[in-house]
Amino acid sequence: MSMKILQVHQLEKIYVGKVNYTALNDVSFDLEQGDFAAIMGPSGSGKTTLLNCISTIDIPSGGEITVNGQHPHSLNDGELAKFRRNELGFVFQDFNLVHTLTVRENILLPLTLDSVPVPEMERRLEQATSLLGIESLLPKRTFEISGGQAQRVAVARAIIHQPSLLLADEPTGNLDTKSVKDVMELFKSINQTLQTTILMVTHDPYVASFCNRVIFIKDGKLYNEIHRGNHQGDFYQNIMDTLTFLGGGRSDIQ
Numbered sequence: 055m056s057m058k059i060l061q062v063h064q065l066e067k068i069y070v071g072k073v074n075y076t077a078l079n080d081v082s083f084d085l086e087q088g089d090f091a092a093i094m095g096p097s098g099s100g101k102t103t104l105l106n107c108i109s110t111i112d113i114p115s116g117g118e119i120t121v122n123g124q125h126p127h128s129l130n131d132g133e134l135a136k137f138r139r140n141e142l143g144f145v146f147q148d149f150n151l152v153h154t155l156t157v158r159e160n161i162l163l164p165l166t167l168d169s170v171p172v173p174e175m176e177r178r179l180e181q182a183t184s185l186l187g188i189e190s191l192l193p194k195r196t197f198e199i200s201g202g203q204a205q206r207v208a209v210a211r212a213i214i215h216q217p218s219l220l221l222a223d224e225p226t227g228n229l230d231t232k233s234v235k236d237v238m239e240l241f242k243s244i245n246q247t248l249q250t251t252i253l254m255v256t257h258d259p260y261v262a263s264f265c266n267r268v269i270f271i272k273d274g275k276l277y278n279e280i281h282r283g284n285h286q287g288d289f290y291q292n293i294m295d296t297l298t299f300l301g302g303g304r305s306d307i308q
């Protein structure tokens with residue numbers, strides 16, 4: 055039976071200022087457990103706003119978001135902190151690692167904050183690091199590893215507490231071509247091995263072609279959605295074609 059991990063219902067976000075700006079308008083979509091989805095759209099279309107509303111960094115102006123049956127925007131501060139730690143994993147463009155800690159300490163940080171017993175920590179660390187192939191990096195400091203390696207460590211940290219939803223904002227934005235492919239292969243293997251539901255924002259059609267679904271937004275509204283068939287190459291072409299229809303020009307998209 056399929057299970058809905060994320061439900062976004064008639065989401066609206068208005069930035070209030072001298073002039074109010076509607077960044078999201080009537081956005082609705084669901085993610086089932088095991089979905090691997092990308093959000094794409096021209097610059098300023100509302101991608102980051104959407105991700106920030108889902109991740110509870112930002113507060114919606116209207117509509118409803120449900121994650122694993124819970125309504126994060128109706129929780130109090132204490133409940134919200136717990137909700138974020140238990141249900142969500144985050145991966146950012148600039149890795150967000152703590153530079154005073156080792157790789158091992160960085161990955162374990164979410165479990166340390168939750169006082170998880172040491173043997174359980176070790177078990178999860180072993181699982182995440184072997185999945186990501188980063189066992190040899192554990193004793194290193196963050197300045198001793200490459201960008202691609204740092205992003206693997208950030209991914210390990212994001213999945214160590216087995217979140218129901220893994221969110222990523224331009225996770226490959228700062229990586230070279232080879233590392234982009236490696237990191238995307240890892241997201242794919244996390245999605246397939248752990249059945250983790252993943253939602254990422256990207257400008258890059260190649261990155262999006264690793265996903266199973268691509269949701270396009272334009273001017274704060276849902277524009278279209280396409281699904282992957284068997285061939286990544288065909289999917290890439292479909293994504294490119296949709297981006298062309300979407301407009302904004304290549305300079306805006308890339």
Ligand SMILES: Nc1ncnc2c1ncn2[C@@H]1O[C@H](COP(=O)(O)OP(=O)(O)OP(=O)(O)O)[C@@H](O)[C@H]1O
Nearest residue numbers: 069071075077095096097098099100101102103104
């Ligand atoms: N804090 C804010 N206050 C006012 N307007 C904002 C704020 N944050 C974003 N916006 C506006 O909302 C719109 C959507 O911004 P958002 O960052 O979500 O777009 P995006 O699709 O992620 O763009 P990009 O691809 O360039 O990162 C933009 O027009 C932006 O100027």
